[in-house]
Amino acid sequence: MDKGYDVYEYSRRGDLESLREALDSGMKPDDYMAYDGSTALVMAARSGHSHIVKELLARGGDSQVRTEDGSTLLHHAASGNSAEAIDLLIKSRIDANTVNEDGVSPIILAAHYGHMSCVSALCSGGADINLSAEGWGTPLDGAEGEVAKFLESKGAKRSAGGADQPLAAAHERFSYGCFETGENPHSTPVLAPKGDEANDRKPQVGDSVRLRFAKPSGMLREGDVGVVVADDGSDCVPLKVTFGERYDYYEYRDLKVCEPAEELPQDSDHATEDGTKRFLVRKKLEKRFACNYLPNVERRACQCTSANLAVKCQGEQCERWGAPASVSPRSALAVIV
Numbered sequence: 001m002d003k004g005y006d007v008y009e010y011s012r013r014g015d016l017e018s019l020r021e022a023l024d025s026g027m028k029p030d031d032y033m034a035y036d037g038s039t040a041l042v043m044a045a046r047s048g049h050s051h052i053v054k055e056l057l058a059r060g061g062d063s064q065v066r067t068e069d070g071s072t073l074l075h076h077a078a079s080g081n082s083a084e085a086i087d088l089l090i091k092s093r094i095d096a097n098t099v100n101e102d103g104v105s106p107i108i109l110a111a112h113y114g115h116m117s118c119v120s121a122l123c124s125g126g127a128d129i130n131l132s133a134e135g136w137g138t139p140l141d142g143a144e145g146e147v148a149k150f151l152e153s154k155g156a157k158r159s160a161g162g163a164d165q166p167l168a169a170a171h172e173r174f175s176y177g178c179f180e181t182g183e184n185p186h187s188t189p190v191l192a193p194k195g196d197e198a199n200d201r202k203p204q205v206g207d208s209v210r211l212r213f214a215k216p217s218g219m220l221r222e223g224d225v226g227v228v229v230a231d232d233g234s235d236c237v238p239l240k241v242t243f244g245e246r247y248d249y250y251e252y253r254d255l256k257v258c259e260p261a262e263e264l265p266q267d268s269d270h271a272t273e274d275g276t277k278r279f280l281v282r283k284k285l286e287k288r289f290a291c292n293y294l295p296n297v298e299r300r301a302c303q304c305t306s307a308n309l310a311v312k313c314q315g316e317q318c319e320r321w322g323a324p325a326s327v328s329p330r331s332a333l334a335v336i337v
Contacts, residue, residue, distance in 0.1 A: 004031020004040075011040035011056065012234070014049040019056075029061035034237065035219070035248060037067040046076040047234070050084035053077070063092040070100035074122070078110040083117035090125035097126070103133040111151065112142035119147055129156040137161050202252050203228050203239060209255040219248035225261035 007027045010019040023029070029040050041061040044052035053073075057063060066072055074094050077085040086106075090096060099105050107127040110118035119139070123129060129151055132138045137159040140151045203209050207228045211220050220226055220243060229247070230240035237249035 002032055004028060008032040008034070008038075008040045008043060011049065011052050012043040012047055012237075014044070014047060014052055016051055016055060019052060023055075023059050029056045029059050030065070035250075036069075037065070038237075039065050041065060041073060042067060042076055045073045045082065045085050045089070046080050048077075048080035048082040048085070050082045050088065053082075053085045053088050057088060057092055063089060063094055066100075069102070072098050072100070072106070074098070074106040075100060075104075075109060078106040078115060078118045078122065079113070081113070081115045081118060083115075083121040086118055086121040086125065090121075096122050097128050097131060099131075099133065102136070104136055105131050105133070105139075107131070107139045108133055108136055108142060111139035111147050112136070114144060114147050116147050116150065119143075119150060123154060129154055132159045135161075201257060203231075203255045203257050205229065205231050207257045208260040209241060210258045212254060212256045219243055219246055220250075225258060227260075228255075 004027050006022040007019060007029060010016075010022060033039050038046070039062065041053065041056045041063070042065060044050075044056060063073060067076070072094055073089050074086060074096060077089055096107070097105055105127065107119060107122040107129065108131070110122055129140070130138055132141075136142060138157060140148060140156040140158050141161065143151055205228050208225050209228055210225050211222055220241065224243055226241040226243040228239050229242050232238050232240075237251055239250045239252065239255065240247055241250055241255070
């Protein structure tokens with residue numbers, strides 16, 4: 001297990017007693033960082049566990065941490081609907097008007113999700129109620145009901161684009177991962193997938209999975225095939241994925257169900273007598289194939305082979321007879337008869 005992972009996991013769960021035991025054993029709040037830049041503090045804020053946020057700050061957790069999309073702890077606390085965590089974080093000198101890579105401030109998110117207590121806490125902490133983000137507008141543009149009335153009472157204004165701006169749609173917000181907490185009242189319809197996309201289902205325990213898109217950090221790399229071994233159903237990084245003897249946690253959106261990885265012989269990672277024999281047999285067959293893959297849909301023995309091996313001609317030509325470069329001896333071995 002990676003150093004400090006216990007602290008990260010207990011923070012995600014909101015387990016204060018276990019967290020204190022882990023910290024008392026010598027672990028530090030920031031020892032472990034997930035693939036998206038999340039630390040124990042991020043997970044606590046994102047999950048709405050203000051009591052964990054308080055403990056981690058008291059233990060020296062870095063309040064200035066930002067995840068890979070540039071979001072601060074205040075963004076995550078606003079997403080997690082924890083006004084208490086917001087108060088604690090503002091007292092830790094986090095600027096309430098810091099924006100992420102999309103130009104979105106914490107109060108824009110809080111208003112968008114209808115988190116009234118968070119909007120109020122951010123206003124008290126100095127948040128700019130008229131700050132506008134491209135495609136999102138101002139906090140008032142994404143607000144409804146009591147949140148909209150509250151913002152208007154504070155002098156909030158709408159942007160020129162007004163409500164229903166495209167980047168505030170649910171399918172765009174999905175890039176925020178754990179920020180996805182409910183249906184967006186201003187979203188545009190997301191069409192059902194067509195063709196093969198319809199089979200692109202949510203990963204389940206037991207599925208083989210690979211990354212849907214390359215990520216700069218984390219256990220899996222592009223092309224790796226892991227296995228989902230647990231799904232705790234939480235709002236954030238619910239899937240536990242193993243790869244060899246290692247494991248990491250991922251969002252549903254990060255992964256795509258795929259075919260299991262090809263199982264190689266146990267001795268495939270080092271030279272053995274049996275492995276060497278297999279290698280030599282394959283090389284010998286490939287050499288034979290180079291002369292046996294003949295034109296004109298016929299079967300004949302190649303003059304350079306000692307055995308009476310032949311190949312069903314598929315209309316291509318072998319190297320000796322002018323084979324096209326696209327013909328691979330390795331892929332064509334299956335047609336040897």
